Structures are given as C-alpha cells and as structure tokens.
Amino acid sequence: MSLDWIYYAISWILLRWHTLWDYIGIPDGRILGTNWAWILAIVFLVVTVRVVLFPVFVKQIKSQRAMQALQPKVKELQEKHKGDRETLQKEMMELYRKEKANPLMGCLPMFLQIPVFLGLFHVLRRLDPDKLNKDIYGWTAEQFDSASQARLFTAPIASKFNSSTSELAALGVSNGTMVKVIAGVLVLVMMTTTYLTSRQMILKTGWAEDPQQKMIQRLMLYGIPLSLLVSGALFPIGVVIYWVTNNLFTLGQQQWVLRKFPPPPMAGAKAGSARPAGGSGAAKGNVKGGAKGPVQPAKSGGLFGRKNNAAPEPQSPVVDAKARAPKPGAKPVNPKKGARPANKPRS
DSSP states (O other), X not given: OOOHHHHHHHHHHHHHHHHHHXXXXXXXXXXXXXXXXXXXXXXXXXXXXXXXXXXXHHHHHHHHHHHHHTHHHHHHHHHHTTTOHHHHHHHHHHHHHHHXXXXXGGGHHHHHHHHHHHHHHHHHHTOOTTOSOOOGGGOOHHHHHHHHTOEETTEETTOOTXXXXXXXXXXXXXXXXXXXXXXXXXXXXXXXXXXXXXXXXXXXXXXXSXXXXXXXXXXXXXXXXXXXXXXXXXXXXXXXXXXXXXXXXXXXXXXXXXHHSOOOOOTTOOSSOXXXXXXXXXXXXXXXXXXXXXXXXXXXOGGGTOOOOSOOXXXXXXXXXXXXXXXXXXXXXXXXXXXXXXXXXXX
C-alpha cells in the first residue's frame, strides 16, 4: 500500500504554514542560527493534527472514565475467577462488550498520530540539497532548497544525532559536534515530556485493576520513554521538534480536561479517613470534629471478654460536701420569708 497520500498531506500542511509565516513577516533568514519560519511550520503542524484529533481525544477520556467505573466489577471478577486466567479474560471481555468500554481506546490518539510521524520523518529525510528531483510531494525547487537549509541553532532540521560525516556534508555542516549536542538535548527533552504525559494521567486516575490495562499503563510510563533513548538517535531534528511539541500540547490539554472534568474517585477509595470505632483515635475525632449525638458503645466484652450490648445506666451526680459547706466566719444565710424551718414539726 502506497503512503504517498500521507507524504502529500504532511507536505501540504507544512508548506501552508510556512507560507503564512512568510506572509506575516516571520524572517526566513537565520536569527540565533535558526530559521524560525520552518520551525513554526513544524510546531503548527502539531496544532493542526491535534485540532483534527480532538474528538478522538474526547472519546479517549470517556473511555477512560468508563474503565474506571468498571474497576469494582473487574475486581469482583478477579476474586471470583482467581487462578482461572482463561475464564477471567473471557468474563472481562464480555463485561467490556456489555458496558461498551474499550481498554485500547486510551492508546488510540497515539496510534492515529503514527502516520503523521512517519510522514514527517519521510519528508525530512528527503531534504537533500544535492537531489535533482526537488518537486516531490508538491514542493517547488525554491521551497525544497529553503527547507533543506533550515536550521535550529545551526543544526539542520534534517540532520540526526547519528548522522554520518557524508550526510552532514550534504547538508552543509562541516562539524557535527553541534548537531549531536542539539539532537541529544532534544532527545532527552522528548523522553522527559513523554514520561510526564503518561505520569500526569496515572496520578489523576490511578493504576488500573485490570492486568491488561495496568500493563499498558506501565508500557506507556516506562517502556516508551526508554525506547526513545535508542530510537531518538535515528530521528531527524525536525521530527524530534514535532514530538516534543506534541507532548507539550498533550500536557496542556490533559491538564485542562482533568480540571474541567475531574476523574471519579478510584475504586476502593473511601470518603474521608474514618478511624475504627471504640478506639482512642475515634474518641478524639468525635471531640475535635464536634460530632453530635451519643457515642455508640463498642460491642467488645471489656476486660473479661463478656459481651455487653446494653447502654450504661445513668448515674446520679456526686456532690462534694466540702464544697457545699459554709466557710468559717461566713454569715449564715437567712431563709426566705414564709419558708418553714426544716427541723420544726407542724402543729
């Protein structure tokens, strides 16, 4: 199957954005060793793709919410079919089908961006000034030469960390040290932002109970960033710019969605930190928290282990006789008028 349609689409978007920045007045000449019009064209390629994929991102969030709501049922199935992995997987697939939840929906936006990534990778690899055929995928010879000479801090956007001396010479670079420095820093930034995008979502939603979902989460959190340490050396600098920009866009988009639509409480989480009844901590909590109503007695048998469910009987208040007695030298208190002395019998 030919992928030319992807290459034409990516080229068309890049060229439209470059033309726009050129029209606005963004200089195509190098400032700080950078051709900003082409860098911004790559950045806004990300914006274009993310805007197109925004409905898919919304579906991804809804699917993640559905998966979180199913976690209690998933846990019940795991307890019910403990040790029977085949039956467990069958029951879980039936549950997902019934509830219309898709465990793989969380990876769908990333999968849909793979063709864009491959298309940009292919187009940038073709940016060789010595090529005779420069009108590929809708480019003019002038646009092709301009892009092939585009730089980010003197490093060509078509160069890679492991570019050979001959490849760098074709791009007009005599010393590859600066290329390795720029590409290496970008690869580290790419790894870090890839890790942060996955970590941000997991911190808000928690680890999944489903082993398959948990495996996908671990792959996204650790596997992909580590793989970029090796594969990043093969990516042109322009592709790494695309990836970093995409990660930053994802961080901002996820933060907005998680604030506007906070995830539901995780399965097993309890509202408040309730302490066991009858303990000293519970008594302190009732006093400090201002809890109203009588404290329920514990159903333990006390010191001798006998059960005592009855409420304690009310006791009469203890009167301190010394406190009620008159002080030495104090004047006696006259009884009220009309009151009959207590020691005088009735006539």
